[in-house]
Amino acid sequence: MVLRYCFLGVLMPLSLLIAQAAAITEGPQLALPNCPDHCGNLIIPYPFGVKENCYLNSSFFINCTRDESREPQMIPYWGNTRIIVSYISLEEAEPQRFQSIAKDCYNKQGNLTYRYDPSLSLRPPFTISHAKNKFFAVGCDAIAL
Template sequence: MTHTNSYLREEFFINCSNTTQPPTAYLRVSNIIVTNISLDEGELQISNNMAETCYNEQGNVTSSNDYSLDLPLPYTISDTKNKLYTVGCDTYSILQGFLGEDEFDTGCISICNRLDIVDQYSCSGTGCCQTNIPRGLKNTTVTLDTINSHKDIWDFNPCSYAFIADQGQFNFSAASLKKQDNNSWLPAVLNWAIGNDTDSCDEAQKRKDFACKANSRCANGPINGFVGYLCQCLPGYEGNPYHPDGCQDIDECTALNPCNGLNEVCVNSLGNYSCLCRKRDLIV
C-alpha cells in the first residue's frame, strides 16, 4: 500500500505490504524487509538471508544457495554494526562487493576435524570465523566453498553457512554446525544519509530542499562511508525531524518527573523545564 507524499524522497520510500499478517515493510520496490528505522543514526535494520551449501555423506552437494544484496542509493552496509560470519568445519567464504565504483573482495576460512575442539561459544576460527565489513560497501554477493566436501566431518557438520549480520545479534554455538532452517533470517544494519557528495550541513542549509525541519539540527557526514547529512531533534524535543511539523517538545515534567515533589514544582517550557520551590504558608 503506497501513501503519496508520506516519504521525504523516492529513495526513502518504505512499501508496506498487506499481503502478510502482520504487514511487511519493504525498502522501495525491492524484496529487502525493513524491521526498524533509526532517524538519529541514519540506520535501517533489515532481515538478511544466508548462503548455504549442504553435502551428503559421499561429499556430493545436496542443496546450495548463494547470497546477494543489491542496495539502491543512498544505502550501504554498516561497517560498525555488521560482520561477515562463516560457519562450518570445512568451509571458506568469499564476499564480493563494491566500494563506490571499485570492486572489493574478502572472506574467511573455518577448519576443524572434531566437534570437541570447537570453541563452544566463540566465533574464533574453529567452527566459525568472522570478518570486518569495509566502510561504504554495497551490492554484495557471498559464495561458499569447501576443501574436502565435508566428508570427514559430515556426521556433525553436513552444511556450510555464510551471512552478513549485526554482530550484536548473532551468537555462535556448537549447535550452529547442525543443519539450519533454510528460511532463517538474521538482522543486519544499513546506513543512509541525505544528499550527495556536496551536501554537508553548511551547503545543504542554503538549499531550498534542505530536509531538517522545526526544532532540529543538522549533523554532518560522512557517516560510515556517506558524505551527506542527517537531521536530529534538538535536546528537549522528540519526533521526526524530517516531518513538515518538525520535532515536538517533550514535557519533561510528565515524562521524567525530574523535580523533588515535596519541595519543588516542575514547570515545562519549550525544550526545557524548571524546578521551582513550592510556596509554603508561614506558621506563627
C-alpha cells in the same frame, strides 16, 4: 482576596505542567501530515514513507504489505523488493534490514546438492556499514572472510 490569588498562583503552573506532559507524551511528529507513521511494529519516520507523497523519493519507499505466508500482520519491505526493514533510526541516519542466509548443502558423498547465494546491492544514498554488521559462518569446512 489573598486566597483567590494563591489559588491562581497554584492553578497556572499546574496547567502549564499538564500541557507540557501532554506535549511530551505525543512526541514529535515523525511522518509528514496525513501520512502513516507505522508499518506493523516498525516506526516509519520521514524521509521514509509508506504511500505516495509521504517519502522523499523512491529510495525511501517502504512497501507495507500483509504477507499471510510469513505472519498475519503488515510487513515493511524495502521498496518493491522482498527485503524486510527491521528498524529505522534518524538519530544514527540508518535503516536496518534482514539479510538472507547463504547456504551450501552437500550429500553424503560430499557433492554440492544445493546452493543459495543471495547478493546485497544498495542504491545511493545508502551504503553498507563496515562497523555495525555481523558476519558469521557455521558448519564443517566453513570460513568467514
